[in-house]
Amino acid sequence: MPVGLDSYLGVHADALKVQTQRMDVLANNLANVDTPGYKARDIDFRTALAAAGSPEGGLTMTTTDAKDIALNATAEGGAELKYRVPLQPSLDGNTVDSQQEQAAFADNTVHYQATLTFLSMRLRNLMTAITGQ
Amino acid sequence: MSSFKIFDIAGSGLSAQSVRLNTVASNLANADSVSGDPTTVYRARHPVFQAVQQKMLGAAGLADQSEAAVSVKGIVESQAAPQMRYDPGNPLANAQGNVYAPNVNVIEEMTDMISASRAYQDNVEVMNTSKDLMLATLKLGQ
Numbered sequence: 001m002p003v004g005l006d007s008y009l010g011v012h013a014d015a016l017k018v019q020t021q022r023m024d025v026l027a028n029n030l031a032n033v034d035t036p037g038y039k040a041r042d043i044d045f046r047t048a049l050a051a052a053g054s055p056e057g058g059l060t061m062t063t064t065d066a067k068d069i070a071l072n073a074t075a076e077g078g079a080e081l082k083y084r085v086p087l088q089p090s091l092d093g094n095t096v097d098s099q100q101e102q103a104a105f106a107d108n109t110v111h112y113q114a115t116l117t118f119l120s121m122r123l124r125n126l127m128t129a130i131t132g133q
Numbered sequence: 134m135s136s137f138k139i140f141d142i143a144g145s146g147l148s149a150q151s152v153r154l155n156t157v158a159s160n161l162a163n164a165d166s167v168s169g170d171p172t173t174v175y176r177a178r179h180p181v182f183q184a185v186q187q188k189m190l191g192a193a194g195l196a197d198q199s200e201a202a203v204s205v206k207g208i209v210e211s212q213a214a215p216q217m218r219y220d221p222g223n224p225l226a227n228a229q230g231n232v233y234a235p236n237v238n239v240i241e242e243m244t245d246m247i248s249a250s251r252a253y254q255d256n257v258e259v260m261n262t263s264k265d266l267m268l269a270t271l272k273l274g275q
Contacts, residue, residue, distance in 0.1 A: 031146030032184050109266065
């Protein structure tokens with residue numbers, strides 16, 4: 001039974017990608033903690049992961065002619081950014097809550113490390129199978 | 134997708150907060166720079182931050198709908214009136230014996246400094262954490 005490396009790594013490869021994106025978004029919130037009018041955002045991890053996992057979630061191409069080459073490659077998962085519901089919006093229109101963002105960043109970090117652990121365990125299994133030791 | 138974008142974002146936060154710290158330092162240093170003329174006296178300066186619009190990922194992903202990083206849009210001078218003080222012994226006093234002190238609110242500047250230093254620490258922490266995660270990712274499979 002042939003097993004592709006992508007399917008062997010399972011959801012974890014996609015999860016790592018989404019977690020990297022989420023790290024960017026949260027870093028952006030923290031960088032704009034004093035920007036007037038800036039609205040904090042976050043990625044909905046569940047929908048982003050579902051979008052990253054399925055080919056429909058990424059970019060698709062329609063073929064209009066028989067000679068067109070169908071694009072089956074999965075594009076970058078289209079993660080949609082959502083605005084955070086502010087707990088204590090400030091007077092200048094900024095909705096970044098530094099503590100909340102730090103907590104979300106720590107949460108994302110732990111999940112990232114967990115995903116890395118899963119991935120390295122799978123790779124180690126694969127090496128064991130290849131070398132037979 | 135560039136994995137190093139997070140360093141640009143956190144780095145822009147660092148430089149923006151450091152501009153803010155600079156203006157605080159300038160305001161505090163000039164808190165007592167009196168002048169005989171209310172138009173030439175030092176005025177408190179404050180930076181205005183702005184989120185930078187950037188296309189991050191090209192066609193797909195977070196592109197177009199996302200801002201990346203922060204920049205200093207400009208530095209504005211406080212329009213509050215300078216404080217007038219009667220001090221005829223001062224060599225800078227005008228004909229009426231008055232000097233004008235800058236409109237720097239020292240307490241406001243101190244709280245601004247604490248806020249800037251906290252935000253700076255946040256950005257440093259973001260950078261450190263993402264650096265650790267990236268190094269761990271590089272070691273994947275070893």
